[in-house]
Amino acid sequence: MLREVSESSEQSVLLAQVVAGDQAAARALTDLIAPRILRYAARMLGNREEAEDVTQEAMLRLWKMAPDWVPGQAAPSTWVYRVAANLCTDRLRRRRPMLPELPDLPDPAAGQDAQMMRAARAQALELALLQLPERQREAVVLRHLEGLGNPEIAAIMMVGVEAVESLTARGKRRLAAILAGERAALGYDDDV
Amino acid sequence: MSDKSDPKPHGPQAPDPLAVFFEAARAEAPVVPPDLRARILDSAVRAADRAAPSRPRALWHRVSGWTLPGLAAGVSAGLAGLWLGFVTPLPLMALDMPGWMHEALWHVDVIALPLIWPDDPLLLGM
Structure with a gap:
């Protein structure tokens, strides 16, 4: 603060x-x-x-x-x-x-280096974000990618803090669903 | 990063399935192309030039607000004082001693008192 x-x-x-x-x-x-x-x-x-x-x-x-x-x-x-x-x-x-299309993802078994994998993950996330409703996308981007606090996001979006939390949570649930099929291809299982 | 403003731990939390994606996206440093940066800075210069007031406008901004009304009030008060200084003594004299009183006093001083001729208390030492 x-x-x-x-x-x-x-x-x-x-x-x-x-x-x-x-x-x-x-x-x-x-x-x-x-x-x-x-x-x-x-x-x-x-x-x-x-x-x-x-x-x-x-x-x-x-x-x-x-x-x-x-x-x-x-x-x-x-x-x-x-x-x-x-x-x-x-x-x-x-x-x-x-309707954006997800990119061709690298095959983790083929020994892609970490940098390429990270770039692919970032690109997959960018495209998945475009499938979110606008307000959810705005909240998720500001919170998780721009690193802003909820009060500041509330000021930007001109809503209450509770609405920001709700939009972020819904956006993340939908993002997780969109990216669920790509997690294995993006080496998610290697990191967790 | 939690979605709550004030996150409170409630036991072990499940790993965020999106964390690696967010981390990967955040790792990309934002870069503004030089031509875009130049255009933005150019617009800043033009906006500052437009916002800078010219000399007469700057002078007007300086004397506007409370300065000008204050000066006007001072000048008005000064003029009013001068006017009162010249004009007021006559009406005050008129109020102090009206014309009929002057005549009455004249009658007392010039006609009545010489006839009665009372002893002046001051001359008698009283």
Whole structure:
């Protein structure tokens, strides 16, 4: 909690410096927030180019809002996550439904190295995430892949903490069901 | 990572079947392409330029708020004081001693007292 408060105030200070025209602060804030937003948007949309557009738009909105930022509220990164989430939702609603296919998985018996196995697992998870309902996907990605706390996720999704816990739990159950058939192929049994 | 904000251990927990997948996905470091980073930083510069007020606007921002009303109130109070200083003595004199009283006093001083000629208590040493 203390770390969150500290991070929030540090980001607010950087944002104030950006308003004053400090380019180093803009670089620091970009390097702090943009990679996380890009990764989050890519997982929500399943499309790298669209994720880049969302990241750029979300950061631009942060710069525009910066002069009116009130310190002591949520961290700027939380605000950008919320903007990115809304932008992703808009894009997903405009999009036709698509059914992603799981990738060709490596055969664990064939002696694949650990790095390839990990990449395959990550890719399988990314594709399984795209099969989740949007809100469940959002909650699972923010909680388990972005590592945010439930209160922060609740602020981003504009719901209560209990709703976040419920969405995360349902999302994980569905993910487990989707990935159940792939666990052996992905070497899951070797790790547990 | 537990889904609860404040996880409390309730005996041995079953291993999370998704843990290895999450771990593998988290291991991928997010990288922002240089051109995207450049575009974001460029937009930051443009937004800061747009937000920076021009000299007249900066001056206006500085004197707006409480400064300008405060100055206006001070000037108004000063002018009101000057006006009162010039104008008030006449009405006050008029209130202090109306015209009919001046005439009455004149009658007392010039006509009545010389006729009666009472002894002045002050001259008698009382």
